[in-house]
Amino acid sequence: MVNTYSFVTLINSGLGNLAAYLAAHVLLCLLPAFFIAGAMTALIPKESVTRFLGRNRPKYISYPAAAASGSLLAVCSCTIVPLFAGIYKKGAGIGPAITFLFFAPAANILALIYTGGLIGADLAFARFFLSLVFGIGIGMIMALIFNKEDTAHDAAADAMFAGNQEMKSSSFILIALLVALLLSGTLKIGLLTNTYATITLPVAGMDTLQESLLRLVPFDPAKGEEGVSAQGAILIVLLALIGWTAWKGLENVFDGLNRWSVISLTLVAITFLCAAVGMTPHAGGLDILVNGKFIGVALSLAAIYGLLVTKFTEDETCSFLWESWKFVKQIFPLLIVGVFVVGVIRQIIRPEWIEAIAGENTVIGNLTGVLFGIFMYFPTLVEVPIAKMFLGLGMHRGPLLAYLMADPELSLQSMLITAAIIGRVKTATYVACVAIFSALSGLLYGMWVDGASILVILFYLTAFLAALFIGLWRVSKRNVA
């Protein structure tokens, strides 16, 4: 019963998937996300958060601070390792260090935004909330099991965690505006999707273009695929232009803003506006639908521009653009390859296989999700389109969450580095904790999706955690005595 697929069909499917993703999700969702991540990296001074992670900080400060560091500071993996080592060896100790290590990939702002945009905000929220609870939980567990060892303690080490720097209020406003830009473009509420005015451009031929595109790029709505519309084609062209001008204008932005930087940023703004507006082609003309999204995006863009020009130095703006561009360079090419591969693989994997293993919210299903996460190593963010593919093939949302939580945590490379810092035994314990808790998260979320009440789920969660803590507390008491 082997189906042979022609090479051409597979390539077509890959390209079609890529085109659809570019046209639909990347722009209004991922592009603002890159800027948000860039702003966070460039404009949030690390000291404003790390000063809460010193050795003598009380637990109710150091654990939330570790979680905050994970979400706010560590968007790049090269930041995670030194911070983790620093907190472990010279700061608050193994507990908060593990919380940071766990929460950083889980709360990766790019991944969260992309998950929300591509699969659904419910999954993004679940991932964030459950990662937070379990991140702090796993940190505490590790601290209980591996009771305090003598951490290197001296004035120089303490100085690492001193510091009084706060984040500028204008930085905060900028990030808030970028989030507003993101939400205006992606939130599906009436205020934004309603059309307030319609302008008709006398451009002929758009409808035939759209029809031929829909035929050219095959898609199956039942599997959650989307086609490419005329608007989508315009956006892809704009994206290509942005890529080209941004390379010239942002690669060396540290030397200052040049003509190409301005051109590429203007193109970005235009692309946002084109993506937000509604377009309906028909014979003889193109209807431009001015909707709430367009107005929201336009207002946000104007405010951002005004803020940057008045409240930020050129150095700060360049720093912001450089960090954003770094993320684009690092992630975008891999994402394109990943999405293409997803399009190809989706033709090969039969839905029956997925449904049989992970179609229901069972323990086995969730453990399988975790196993997928461990063994299928994908570069950052690619796990999101992979997850969407699984969803389309019939995986239940519970095991899907288990997969999404386990995948970024447990890459071989990060495990090796972690082992180099805290040793193999602790790393093995950590990996086991992550696997168990990811499966548990998936189970709980799956229960909620299937209709269980929040109270029931919270009860199970609390009971499980209570049992765990009591058990470990007993163990640690016995160790000391």
Added chain:
Amino acid sequence: MVIIKILGSGCANCKRLEVIARKVSEEMGLEAQVIKVMDYADIMNYNVLTTPALVINEEVVSSGRIPAASEVHDWLEKAMAKK
């Protein structure tokens, strides 16, 4: 002779810092040795929490960001004056 160390695991920011450090020291005509420290154990010895970090003659002058060329210039001048 000035010993300049760049602490970092090799991501774009660390490379950028190295370029800046080399350029400034060349412009100043300094006899400088630029070393890239990539091993985490070594990096930890310098008590920095975030990379990239710049160390001039074993003194940590900046960590967690890419300083401006003018700042690097000032630090190098100070280091030369101390000798």
